[in-house]
Amino acid sequence: MATIKDVAKHAGVSTSTVSHVLNQTRYVSEDITARVKKAVDELQYAPSALARSLKLKYTHTFGMLVTTSANPFFAEVVKGVERRCYEQGYNLLLCNTEGDLERLRFNIDMLLQKRVDGLLLMSDEIVSQNLDIFARHKAVPTVVMDCGKTHFPADKIQDNSYLGGYLATQYLIKKGHRKIGCITGPINKPMAEKRWAGYQKAMQDAGLIINPDWLVDGNFECEGGQQALDKMLSRGTLPSALFVCNDMMALGVINSASKHGISIPDDLSIIGYDDIKIARFFTPSLTTIHQPKFNLGRKAFDTLLDKIQSKRENDLEIKLEPTLIERDSVKQIG
Structure with a gap:
């Protein structure tokens, strides 16, 4: 050679x-x-790419950490990041945490040891565990997506989940529903907490009572939605409509409803959150709150690249606004 x-x-x-x-x-x-x-x-x-990176002091590589790239929501965000990496000549090292704190720490250490130029983080464990990811390493430019407050310097890009929760519940109210339940995500996760708060505010503004029997927390996975509806059924009568705080759980709710002979939307209306690509192919197609997932990934890459190239020291906070996508899973009543 x-x-x-x-x-x-x-x-x-x-x-x-x-x-x-x-x-x-x-x-x-x-x-x-x-x-x-x-x-x-x-x-x-x-x-040699390695020799060049050592000489020029950059690797043209970003590290990305997500909870799981198998979830359609994360997969669409990763797709946006990968596209921008290809367009700008960058490599991407992708790691999954699967909610495992030790795996999260291991992956962060590994990425920083490989001298990535920057980090893209999309894992709630970083926030819920109050981690300082640079405790054992020199800080590198970092962008955090869809998470709450961090204990290290980072730009933040997140969905306005409070507004999204409000829009979802307000839509059900406008369709004539008064008995409205909510299946939340893990309430200790910032996005789940904000969507739940948006639901509460919309109900309060409409002067509607929140029935605790129609409130169940889930885990943002299909199984969580299925289990949540089963739990709600065990308590007695269902509401006329449910705000399900992500589309994966909404899919689980639709599956469980079918097994119990509950027709959607005739017996139970459902609105989801995220607008994952398969939401339009549910039966019935899912009314949901759209998050610009692909653009979230692209924006995260561009923000990180700007932070590196401009040597910007201040941290930005960018909010992406949700929008309503109306399909067939909500019935007009009254």
């Missing part, structure tokens, strides 16, 4: 000149540039 010294000898120049030509770090005459490029082609020289 040819080395940079072989290229320099073949072209009749110094190794530093070869480096300047390949990295475009200094002006080199057209004649010498052509000789170097010809030598590179003839010797089939491939520069």
